[in-house]
Amino acid sequence: MELKITPVAKGEKIEFKNPTKFYEAIGGEEGMKRLMYDFYDRIYESDIAHFFPQDEDEFEKVKEKNTRFFIQICGGPKVYDEADGMDLNEYMIRLHDEFSINEKARIEWLGTMKEALDNVKDLDEEAKAEFWDYLENFSKLTVNSFSDGSTYYASYTQAIDKSAN
Numbered sequence: 417m418e419l420k421i422t423p424v425a426k427g428e429k430i431e432f433k434n435p436t437k438f439y440e441a442i443g444g445e446e447g448m449k450r451l452m453y454d455f456y457d458r459i460y461e462s463d464i465a466h467f468f469p470q471d472e473d474e475f476e477k478v479k480e481k482n483t484r485f486f487i488q489i490c491g492g493p494k495v496y497d498e499a500d501g502m503d504l505n506e507y508m509i510r511l512h513d514e515f516s517i518n519e520k521a522r523i524e525w526l527g528t529m530k531e532a533l534d535n536v537k538d539l540d541e542e543a544k545a546e547f548w549d550y551l552e553n554f555s556k557l558t559v560n561s562f563s564d565g566s567t568y569y570a571s572y573t574q575a576i577d578k579s580a581n
């Protein structure tokens with residue numbers, strides 16, 4: 417199955433839906449941890465490694481928080497507390513504001529995730545497609561630096577959250 421990447425356009429409306437089948441399909445907490453730790457190990461070998469903490473303990477914390485976020489967003493238990501009552505996706509868009517993320521960085525992030533996903537054996541294709549669809553769309557909202565030199569921080573109102581949860 418081909419996991420497509422479509423380009424981001426500044427200010428466009430972005431529709432996305434939280435994945436509902438992926439948590440179970442990946443094998444619950446253990447499976448999600450395996451995927452996310454593999455993803456971050458690959459991130460450190462990627463062109464966007466410099467965005468992330470170089471300190472080992474800090475890196476470990478990012479892996480751990482990232483795993484909890486994806487557990488929750490993908491239909492698992494509510495284990496990500498950092499959003500403090502704010503909508504989880506809105507919180508995640510704002511968290512990325514402090515980094516200068518352009519389309520190239522987004523494509524590298526997605527490409528790294530694709531490698532990690534392709535490394536999972538016997539993953540249900542439908543669940544994988546649903547997860548990818550969320551990532552591919554949602555990642556557009558993290559892009560805030562554009563090729564004309566301008567910046568634009570996605571407002572949550574341009575995100576059309578089709579999730580039921």
Ligand code: HEM
Nearest residue numbers: 464467469478481482485515517521522525551554555558
């Ligand atoms: C689908 C898109 C994305 C999702 C769902 C996502 C999710 C996350 C999560 C859950 C965290 C950890 C939050 C925490 O500290 O509690 C995080 C941190 C981070 N993400 Fe993303 N991310 C996405 C795209 C990107 C992209 C495209 C970049 C490009 C470089 C990026 C760069 C970062 C950085 C630099 C951090 C912070 C690391 C630190 O704590 O120093 N993310 N992201």
